[in-house]
Every structure is written in structure tokens, then in C-alpha cells.
Amino acid sequence: MLNVDKQNDTFLYRQVIELITENMDTGTLLPGDRLPSLRKMSKTAGVSIPTVRQAYIELERGRRVESRPQSGFYVRHRAANDIVRPIRTAALKPVPLGCRSLMERVYDGINNPDLVPLGIANPSMAKPAAKTLHRTMKRIMARAEERSLGYASTLGEPSLRRQIAYHYLDTVGAQVEPDEICITNGGQEALLLALTAVASKGDVVAVETPTYHGMLELIDSLGMLAVEVETCPEEGVEISELERTFQNHPVKACMFSTTLGNPLGVTMPGVDRERLVRLLEEYDVALIEDDVYGDLLFDGQRPVPAQFLGSKARILTCGSFSKTAASGYRIGWVVSSHDIDEVARLKRAFSCSSGLLQQLTLAEFLASGDYSRHLKTLRPVLQRNAERMRALVAEHFPAETRTSRPVGGSVLWLELPKKINAQQLFDEAIGAGISIAPGQIFSPCACYKNYIRLSYGHPWTEKTEDAIQWLGQHVSRTSSS
């Protein structure tokens, strides 16, 4: 059946997309097949030609089809170990968190040093900067400045804020005033302060799907509701879907990772960032921009955060040294020209200020050039780990497995055969001495049942390879039983 249901609330072009993807999934439409022409599909489905065109363009944006000049639209060929698809079954309406207890168990796994750590996203551990950081901290302690034992100011140590401002200038050419930066206890507190500054209990917050579980816990614990927005595994949030979400729900703020989102490892292209900020201005919605992985693109070219695109939208950008230098220092920051006074007020109320010794150490780490040198060695290690992990997944997991294609960061997102329940796989993996992150924790409605996230952000050892092999063979056995 190729016709749409006009009584159904779903947009007609989305119904056309579903008709086509169903036919691809069942094998009726195979790679290389030509889709029905716009005219033919419009007649068969009973919708207008512009509706079919919109559907085909969306399918092309999602890389499921390709257009060939003068010829039409064709189903794309996919290599083995192919890229994951956007999921269409997420609850695209505001919902409370449905997987709290599973998240707790995942954190228990993460904190267990006896497990092979494929469940934790901690990229700096792939090549720790321990020696340089220890030396730097020792130097600061040797100076025996009394002030290093005292409180930092609420906004944070000026020398560190200056270094962060300089880092933005140096890497993306953005002019940031050090007084528009507030140092926080890691990226997580940065997200907390930013969200609390712009939204209150009961408000709706738009998130990518899948998204970082820490954001979902935060939204839930502040009594807010998350609404998921369809996210393309290669280009990030679908801006047309975001507009639809704004039209259908009273969204107060968006919480998006514009660079190297977790778990997809996806980076939003420049044109989409421009479209995003225009939409935020039009609908008067704030953006909490999670940029904690911004320095970890494999090619080192940091994209310009949406914050610096010169828009009037209310944007609060959150950064952190956890992913690049030392997660245990708990040092992150918020940049905002519009809301910095409110962020500072909240910082004072929640935690007064952040650890001064760590701030002084990081300020010197950046000022000496050690941070930039460290990134130059860390990125290739992560890239090599990513390549090895994708290769092992292709070798040991069932052929239907699809993976993300990260361009940085430290995580791989896997779509497994439908029969697999990631929560059960998580328990079985723990029994085999391996921690993984089950897909369910990356959505408020726990919908990624047959997905997992694996981390390559740790030193690569034989144990890593054995763990991936065990997982692949276990998934193969379970899916064929």
C-alpha cells in the first residue's frame, strides 16, 4: 500500500517518508532502486507533488536516498557496518524521565574499576596529561601563595577566564569578554546553571534524540519536561523538525550539543547553526549549547559555537576541561553575554565558587601552550581508537549492525538487531566484566531498546579487543537464537 491516511495527525510528507522507509526496511526497495517519480508517487499516495518533493528531500537529507540530475531519486547503497538511521519512534512530545533506575545502575558500572570501561565517555583518559598537570600543580603549590588556599571569586579565577577567552579567539576567532565567563564545577554544573537561568519548573526543554543522559537527569530533577527532536546521525538536529516542535509545544529552551553530540558524535554544519539561531530568535527560545567536546574533532578544526554567530538569540554555551584534560578537577564554564549576572547569582547560591587550585593549574596549563600540545597528541589517539573499534564491530557483530561515524570525541553508537534488548545486554556484559551504556538511557522514553554506546576513550589494550569480540559474538548468538 502506498497511500497516506488523511485522517491521521501526522504531516502528509512524513507519512510519505514512512511509506518509503517501510519499503526499504522490508527490502521491497533495494539500494540502487529508483523511487517512484514525483508525479507517480503523488498520484499513488494521493498527495500533492510538493508534498512528495518535501518527503524525498528529507530522505536525501537523512542520506537514505540520493538525487541524480535529470533522473530522479535513488535508494543509497550502504557499506557493511553502515551508519545508524534516525529513529522515528521516539515520543516527540514532552515526557518525564522513564529510565532513572537503569541510569543509576549504569553509573555503578562506570565507577567499577574492575570492568573494561566501554560504558564511560572520558576521552582524556585515552592519553592522560597526568605528568604535565601534576608538574604544573606542584609548581603552583611550591609558590605557597596563601590565596591558593582560599575561595575563588564567584565568576572564577580571572587568569583562567582570560585563557578560555583567548582560546575562543585563537580557535574560532570569537571575541569573548572574560567577564562573560563563569567557571563551574564541570560541564554538568554549567548545564545546571544555564538551564536554571532561563527556564523553571514545568517548562518544556527540547533535546536531541538520542541525547546525553546527564541532560535528561538534569531536566527531570528540575521538574521540567524533555521533548525530543529528530536528529540526523550525520548533521544533528533536523531544523525543520525543530520548527515543528516549536509550533506544537511551548518550548522554553533547547539543550543541544552543536559539536560532537553524545552519543551520536555528530556535528551540526554551519548552515544549520545559522538556521538554528534564526529560529531561536523568531520563536524567542533560549539555547543551552553544550560544547564540552568542542576541542576534540579529529581534524582539529573547531566549528564556531552558535553563541558567536552574532545573533540576538539568548544562548548560553557550556564548556569543560573534563573531556580534554582532567575530569576529576571538576572545572567547566558557562559563556553568556546576556545572562551572565543571573548565572553568577545562581553559582553563588548553589556552590559559591569552584576549586581554586585546579583553576590556577588549568590557567597555567593553557598559558604555557601545554594544553594545545596535549590536544595535538590526544586527537590522533582517539581517531585511531575509533577506527579500531569500528573495524572490530564490523568483524564480530551481526551484519545488520549499524554504527555512527564519529568525527571526533570518544563514543560509538550502535544499532543492533531488533531482537536485542540493550538493558539485558548491559546486565550480561557486566557479568562478563564489561561496562557498556544501554541505549535506553539516551531518551526520556527509554526508546533505544536495541542500541548501545561504546566508548573508545581509554588506552587501547588486548582487554578492549577481547571485550568488543565478546560483545559481538554474544549479540550474534542472541539475535540468531
Ligand SMILES: Cc1ncc(COP(=O)(O)O)c(C=O)c1O
Ligand atoms: C555531552 C556532555 N555534556 C556534559 C557532560 C558533563 O561534563 P563534566 O564531566 O565536565 O561535568 C558530559 C559528560 O559526560 C557530556 O557527555
